[in-house]
Amino acid sequence: MIKALSVIVYSLLIFALSALSEPKKAYYGNFIASFAMCLVIVCYFPTIPDEYLTSAAIALLLGAITGTFSSHRLKTPALPQMVALLNGSGGLAAGIIGITELTASTHTFELVLLIIYTGFITFSGSLAAFIKLSAVKIPFNPQITKNLSYILFILSILSIYPIYQNTSYALLIFILLAIAFGFCFILPIGGADMSIIISVLNSFSGWSTLFVGFSTENILMIVVGTLVGSSGSILTYMMTKSMHRPLFDVFFKNPSIQKINTDSKRSEIHQASAADAAFLMENANKVIIVPGFGLAAANAQKELADMANILKQKYQVNVKFAIHPVAGRMPGHMNVLLAEADISADDVYELKDINQEFKTCDVAYVIGANDITNPLAKTLKGSPIYQMPILEVELAKRIIFVKRSLATGYANIDNPLFYADNTLMLLGDAKEVTKQIVTVLEEG
Amino acid sequence: MLIIDIFILSCFLGYFAIWRVTPTLHAALMSMTNAISGIVIIGAIKAFNEITAYPEPYLLYFAIFLASFNIFGGFYITTRMLNMFKPKEKKHD
Structure with a gap:
């Protein structure tokens, strides 16, 4: 049953994505994709053990209400913020699933760590992007924040080792470091690079889904995670190409830090009415x-x-x-x-x-x-x-x-x-x- | 090794499907991929069957909440966006 379901669902989703080639078809594509996701929920939900089922259904309902309500009230200029938020919540969901998988012995330990790491980085990075896009001013020094993020990165990698000995405390530190790293890494990146960052985070939310698929050996999550991940990557590629700005520069060179001498003479402007x-x-x-x-x-x-x-x-x-x-x-x-x-x-x-x-x-x-x-x-x-x-x-x-x-x-x-x-x-x-x-x- | 094969093939599939998307709909593509990445809900549902410690159900409820937020929020926004593109196709003479 589940096997047949996954064949149907990923076929529908691939079809839906390729329908985006034209605005007219896209509308049906969106409808088909929603239908496919409903199928997933309807078929998988009953497999939750009875003792948890009611609460899980309430969580699902709350998520649906929050999602629909917040997108309903959203104004068009705030679209990028919403996309950043959705990237982040996808990452966070994967990260949390990773935590619970860590205690179960059936999963590859390193893979689960990867889920947690990418999931929480996506979450905090998206949070930073969300803050920047909402134009909330938080005072920070770009250069110091950037350097801090490098230190946090090294610390977070080092903190993997203690997890092998003791899972609870060490895990918490690992997660906190990953969150701090993602946040400090994305925060100093400037406004015009945001369309690249949004695409990168979009692909990351896909990759974290993919890793969950790997660890549970679920074909549907692998296929869909890869589709989302490659979609984000291709958008990233297109954006970097249109800006002629390598991804490396986006991440590591902030124009507001570098001062460039343009030699152009500031003559008079012609102001008009x-x-x-x-x-x-x-x-x-x-x-x-x-x-x-x-x-x-x-x-x-x-x-x-x-x-x-x-x-x-x-x-x-x-x-x-x-x-x-x-x-x-x-x-x-x-x-x-x-x-x-x-x-x-x-x-x-x-x-x-x-x-x-x-x-x-x-x-x-x-x-x-x-x-x-x-x-x-x-x-x-x-x-x-x-x-x-x-x-x-x-x-x-x-x-x-x-x-x-x-x-x-x-x-x-x-x-x-x-x-x-x-x-x-x-x-x-x-x-x-x-x-x-x-x-x-x-x-x- | 089957899952690696599936992964590689999906990469190619994604590559060809996404390049066909018109730049006009890139924003819609992002929100739609946001919505379908809510498929991670399967991971949360499966994890309910291997719960070992006390706080885990609550973590999973939260994961389900987030995934459902993604699915419904993502599709709602995509629909709104595509609706914006829709009327003028009719109006155009």
């Missing part, structure tokens, strides 16, 4: 909008969609959206935001499909993005963004930057485009500024 921007865009033939994390932070996607619609319908402007793979704080972050605002997927282009169009466009409207447009990526050797493929907004006739301030981006280097002659700077909150532009466009 919303009316200027509206005038430029309504008279343009083609406008390309480049969204970045600032759009998510300001929750300005609805206003942006309004602006695009007015430009298209009232002024017959050709409006397109250009998305850099690492824009935002998780893979596909910008796509979700634009979709939420009902912007048609046909108007949204990936970097490689739209980059040659900037030279034919009249206005590039960059909202809340910085590093992904910085032309220094091509020339400035040694900078964290060197050789990162950028959206070539510098080729557009006019550039409008909507930014809260002139501060450097995450990479900590100046963007020479801010001072270029064909750039207009609109300093202010992305939501407010776009709203003002919409008002001007409606009146004019």
Whole structure:
């Protein structure tokens, strides 16, 4: 029975994952995957011994309620936090299962230690990512925290030895060290690297499931754990490639620690008003909008969609959206935001499909993005963004930057485009500024 | 050694399935994998049959709670995300 079940379940899940190749099919894929997971719960749950069954069912119910409720109330800009939280809870579940397996003699001891280690690192690392994404400020020195994490790593490895003699106390120390290591290791990693970190943690939650599958010799957990793990790894690979930033640099080099001399002269910026921007865009033939994390932070996607619609319908402007793979704080972050605002997927282009169009466009409207447009990526050797493929907004006739301030981006280097002659700077909150532009466009 | 074979084959399977996913849906992919990694619930259920010491059931209840949080939270978010992509497919003329 269980054997037949696992064949059905992993077939359905593989099918569901490959359905994500198209938004239309994806909806059914999601439905199929949910069905498969329900099957798992329904078929496995009765195998719990009667004395524990009621409490376990209550735990299941509570988890379902908490999960559904918290995702229901979640606002779109907080999506990356939620994904981080889910990564963490998957890791923690595996880690806890590892603890209980340690006392049972049927499992390979080293494997169980591996489950505990990866599980708890995933948990505390995700917690650190969650804190960073929620923009909760905790004062810490990045360099010291990073160095501390190396010490914690060595200590945690050393603490494995005592577990062989005495399981209870030594195990607790081992777990605490693993948690501390994961937390201190992820905490100093900066904002723009978050989409990579989220992917890494995503794959880790899969690997910890895989290890549980290994120790219990359960095929379903092995297959699914591997699928999740490889999905996270492939996303990591794609992200690091899009940033041209090796994983090693993400982990061990923090741009906010390194200071880079850009030699660029800080000349005057050309500050503009919303009316200027509206005038430029309504008279343009083609406008390309480049969204970045600032759009998510300001929750300005609805206003942006309004602006695009007015430009298209009232002024017959050709409006397109250009998305850099690492824009935002998780893979596909910008796509979700634009979709939420009902912007048609046909108007949204990936970097490689739209980059040659900037030279034919009249206005590039960059909202809340910085590093992904910085032309220094091509020339400035040694900078964290060197050789990162950028959206070539510098080729557009006019550039409008909507930014809260002139501060450097995450990479900590100046963007020479801010001072270029064909750039207009609109300093202010992305939501407010776009709203003002919409008002001007409606009146004019 | 069978489990190693399964693992290797699954790696290839994952590789080919995931590369097909459109970048538009990468966020949905993440939340869906979050949801299905809740399959670790099987591990918790199995561990109930080999309980040896007192606090273990409570640890396992907590593990079940977390896995169920993953499954339901993950799928709910994926559904919400995919719904955002859905309406404009209809609207598009």
